[in-house]
Amino acid sequence: MREITFVEAVNEALHEEMARDERVYIFGEDVRVGYGKGGPFGATNGLAARFGPERVIDTPISESAIAGTSVGAALWGMRPVAEIMFSDFLALAMDHIVNSAAKMRYAYAGEATVPVVFRMACGAGVGAALHHSQSPEAWITNVPGLKVVMPSTPADAKGLLKSAIRDDNPVVFFEHKFLYSRLREPVPEGEHLIPLGKADVKRSGEDLTIIAYGAMLQQAMRAADLLNQEGVKVEVLDPRTLVPLDRETILQSVKKTGKVIIVHEAPTFGGFGGEIAALIAEEAFYSLDAPIKRVGAPFTPVPASPILENFYLPNAEKIVKAAKEIME
């Protein structure tokens, strides 16, 4: 199978879905040209040339209106793919994602759908500091009405984004910017759909479950390699979709291994890992033979200096250290 990068996979999904359904349009800042390939990362590369400026629309710097107009257009028969350039700017679009998009179906008592995807580049590791590096998924996983997706591989990015665009609910879609051009993997050509709400066991093992998503999946896989050298058979599980969460696959894995580490790049405190930990504690407590461990960032903003950012970010070594604490 041919290999493409994470951002190329995103781009391919957008091309295919726009060709398939003329109600789909792209709406965001710098999506037509950007730095030459669409946006700062090239996610919308070639779309304007192929589909025209009517369906690939550059907007003013107005995140709230980008999100709000997308809700209105979705109510009125379109399927917008709104781009929030950096997920940190989610804070500016928050009202319309939380109070408009998420609640419309309820307000209409089921008589309306809001098929809109809010794509945004998240995550640290590229020296982008405080306001261009956060992983804000936990800001919105507590909002009923939204689906929340965070793919970890190019193939998943393509398959999940295509499903998100076809979904009749508002979907917040986090793309980790560290992976964009650094991760190149096999991705199926043409129709490739991954259902929202299905976790994926990326590696099978019997001794320990590591649950990780976003850029942390790579770190979890590396930790699994390191632990394997010491004879520990690690199962690596990627939820892929945080809402709805594939509870069964998580519980099945933990019941098998009896030990679990949950890894995400956001600060551990108040992070989505707490929800996964609570699920396991409630539903699989008697299968556990060690405490649940969480590995995440400290409770600080994402620092600017590479030295500090390196200290901040969870990585394979930190996961291995956590594993050793519970494997004793």
Next chain:
Amino acid sequence: MQISDKDLLQMYRWMVLDRVFEEKTFDLLKLGKLVGFHHPNVGQEAVDVGTCYGLRKDDTIMPTHRGKGKYLMKGVDIKIMMAGMFGRRNGSGKGRGPASHSGDNSIGLLAGTGLIGSGIPISTGAALAMKLQKKDSVALHFFGDGASNRGDFHEALNMAGVMKLPIVYVCDNNCYAMSVPQSCAMAIENIAIRAEGYGFPGIMVDGNDVLAVYEASQKAIVRARKGEGPTLIECKTYRWMGHSINDPGVYRSAEEVAAWKEKCPVRRFENYLREKKILNDAKVQDVYKKVNEEIEEAVHLAESSPLPLPEDTLLDVYADLKN
């Protein structure tokens, strides 16, 4: 502007319905019969009727939290609306959403949110959809003087201006944002001038003169349908009652309220129609009688309608997932 006698009478009927509906539901709320908030619209009827009269089904409106006249004019069944205000299972919102944030795409009623001004981008998005779909529909968006201070006002009007979207922004300037007078919230007197900053016309109109509102709206609607872009219409009006049922209105004088009551939009229109011999005592009585009957019937039906089941809470959060 030529308006037929039949249309004038119809507009008058809507004015009366708007007035009586608000007075009646205010009384019902005081009796504890309604659910949710209620923000009386009494005194502002000319804005509702002048803007909404003659809209098509494929046009959209998004009303504000104030007043139900716009919903009814756009085609919401008065019985469904009343049942919704009673929090009944068969009413607008079905107990899940409040009646004042209900929506119905089949008649072009967009649901607003409870955040002042947040609806402005949503209506603007519907206008964007109309443009992308190459339709000649138009979106009407309602908001108050207070909402024009939200960032969303700026973001959405700027966007609509640069994209030439088919939308009419209707500001019903009733002088107060809850208790704060306009003069404390902005350094300008006329909100209409803000349109200049977005590159489209801003028009001021006497919001208690239904025909003036109608004429301004029709011009703006035609402009939007022709693809010439948005218009902002500021309707200068006044709310007679408090912001909500809990508001005793201590921030304004009795004289001020009385002076505005002298400018009653319903009576003003009535007098005009009497002068034109379109209305007389008998016809006025007939209109009020029929409107009252219609409302009483809606109240009666609402009171005998089923309450929601507690488990209804769990419905309609997602299009596919079940709680």
